[in-house]
Amino acid sequence: MHEYADFDDFVARTRSATLARAVMYCGRRPDAEDAVQEAYLAAYLHWSELREPRAWVETTVRRRFAREAGRWWSRWRRTELEVPVSATSTPDEEAAAVAVLRSVGLLPPRQRQVLIMICLEGLTYRQVADEVGISVGAVGANLAKARERLAVLLGLAAEPHRAGDPLVAGVLTRSGPEGMSGYGEDALAAALRRTERWLARGFDADRASAQRLRAALDRQRDEHR
Template sequence: MADQSGFEEFYTGSRHRLITYLYAMTGDRAEAQDAAQEAYVRAWQRWSTVSTYDNPEAWVRSVAHRLCLKHWRKAKNRVTAYLRHGTDPDVDPPSENTVALITALRQLPVAERQVITMHHLMDLPVAEVAAQTGIPVNTVKTRLSRGRRALAGFLDQDAFEEYANA
């Protein structure tokens, strides 16, 4: 196991310098602290090796620097993707029927809800629902029948027919 007291001394003696360096580099104190924390975790995991280096602080600083660069690359990629694709188009709010259906589906037992959504909303044939859920075809049919009956009681007839016939 690593020499814990040696690591604690190293950490206490170098932490402020590393965070100051990273903060100056990133301009973001939270990012600097996150990168420093991750770098020290990695140093602790390899302390038996890192402690033998001529300058363990340089190793930790290098690791923390690479972590910041990785964070910047990801941010740059997100901005590039945003500029290329833009934002998602605005989505209209759900209709009253959709809200009613979701509310009704939540009242069904999970097993019935699963087969109803797979068969009616995902347009999967009964045999495919059975294959994907690992239950017999007749069980799927029974759950569909029970689920439809229960939904008809929860929904007004127009909303039920809209989704049942979709």
Template sequence: MGQQKTVSSERDLILRAQAGENAAFGELVQRYMRRAYFAALGFVGSPEDAMDLSQDAFARAYRARARINPDMNFYTWFYQILRRLCFNFIRDRKLHRAKLRDEKSWIVDDAAYRASERNPQRNVERKQTRERVRKAIESLPDREREVLVLKEFEGLKYREIAELVGIPIGTVMSRLYSARRNLAAAIEEMEP
């Protein structure tokens, strides 16, 4: 019963947004901004980039609001926009990094370097572990990273992931298995 009420109120918000009521679309943004942010964060790893991508995805969704099916879950539709933006961002970032490497450029974050000198050893180790995990997640193929983020960071069920990504549940399970196996191998390779 509660689920039906949420869906129908969401349907009402979509219809009102399509009719030009900006406050209705704002309510959808409020409902899903946190979830969108954490989904993007799982993809790109940077809080600032995740916020930018989430906001950009909502702006694009607003412009395309006439195409939303009011009988469909808004987040399922919206997620396709967010997902595409994240994949494009990752692709562009990889190209940019490759260009920097080719030019033998390097960037040192001096503030982070100085801060790490003052931190206790435990904080340094924790930061190194986080960085290894982040890099290992980034190294996964996009398909594997996506299901891993949805399962482990967003806590979605296999059925929900299948619906969002548009693949069978069996494919979700096999991609997740591969992602976990490849993640463990990548982290192990990075161990000091």
């Protein structure tokens, strides 16, 4: 079984990180909150069946954004980025995180999707290919383009190709197309992870988003009593 005492404990311990990951995918706080709320509501209905609830919720959120990637991208380009900022965040941390978020938002939907699935979700090329419905080679091509674009936008030096890894530049945790997994902590992957942690700290301190989710869950509980 899982590590959570009950559903409320699960939500309390995973909400901030789940919202942060959702923002990395879609770029808009309202869309992220909608997707996360929908996933938790579904998890509540299936709670007794879930052996790995966090992975289940993360997959549910990811697949929603995969279905509607084009719509999230068009909204991002027209909308000012608004996310909660932790009181402990320094100006430099905020500036760096916002720069990453805005740069990721300039990527085409498929490139952004593949980038987050591999660099943050830790999925293999094969897992991404099967879930998105493209070839392993297309996964590598989209990832390479995303990394090259972000390296330019963020002023990061591109990592050299590793021998035997023709698809992408960077430090891979495994080699070979079938087993390729997420990047190691190269400069770009580290920047993405720092940004996600910065977002999670902001959501952790954001009482309003926690209250909105709690109210939605309470309504669902009332409906199923």
